Amino acid sequence: MFETNGFSVIAVTDAVLPLRRRRPAPRIVDVSSHAGSLVLVGDPGGPFAGLLPSAACSPSKATLNALTVNDVNELRKDGILVNAVAPGYVVTDSNNHTGF
Numbered sequence: 001m002f003e004t005n006g007f008s009v010i011a012v013t014d015a016v017l018p019l020r021r022r023r024p025a026p027r028i029v030d031v032s033s034h035a036g037s038l039v040l041v042g043d044p045g046g047p048f049a050g051l052l053p054s055a056a057c058s059p060s061k062a063t064l065n066a067l068t069v070n071d072v073n074e075l076r077k078d079g080i081l082v083n084a085v086a087p088g089y090v091v092t093d094s095n096n097h098t099g100f
């Protein structure tokens with residue numbers, strides 16, 4: 001998960017940057033998760049208490065969020081907008097279609 005949410009994001013962002021720079025309104029969107037929020041996950045009475053799918057999910061998405069914030073600050077001067085999105089708990093293969 002750290003490979004996917006950390007090093008791979010760095011590699012893909014670096015790879016697409018030359019293409020982004022050629023676009024009129026360049027944007028990069030990282031696919032994160034509520035699980036990457038230290039505030040939400042750290043709240044023992046919050047909605048994510050005890051619900052996380054694996055020990056690596058939350059720390060690796062927190063890493064991704066840190067990378068997103070870094071890219072926001074780094075690429076702002078070049079006019080490149082960087083965001084993270086959290087899709088919510090949706091039906092996909094990754095949760096064996098238990099989402100909603």
Ligand SMILES: NC(=O)c1ccc[n+]([C@@H]2O[C@H](COP(=O)([O-])OP(=O)(O)OC[C@H]3O[C@@H](n4cnc5c(N)ncnc54)[C@H](OP(=O)(O)O)[C@@H]3O)[C@@H](O)[C@H]2O)c1
Nearest residue numbers: 031032033034035086087088089090091092093094095099
């Ligand atoms: N599902 C949720 O409830 C949920 C909640 C929060 C965040 N997210 C985030 O949403 C994103 C998508 O998750 P998902 O639930 O849709 O997962 P998923 O059902 O497992 O789908 C993952 C997708 O990534 C592709 N993929 C995997 N490894 C790849 C690689 N090395 N190179 C290229 N493509 C690769 C897969 O392609 P193939 O189909 O060809 O294998 C698949 O299309 C993830 O970042 C996940 O953390 C999901």
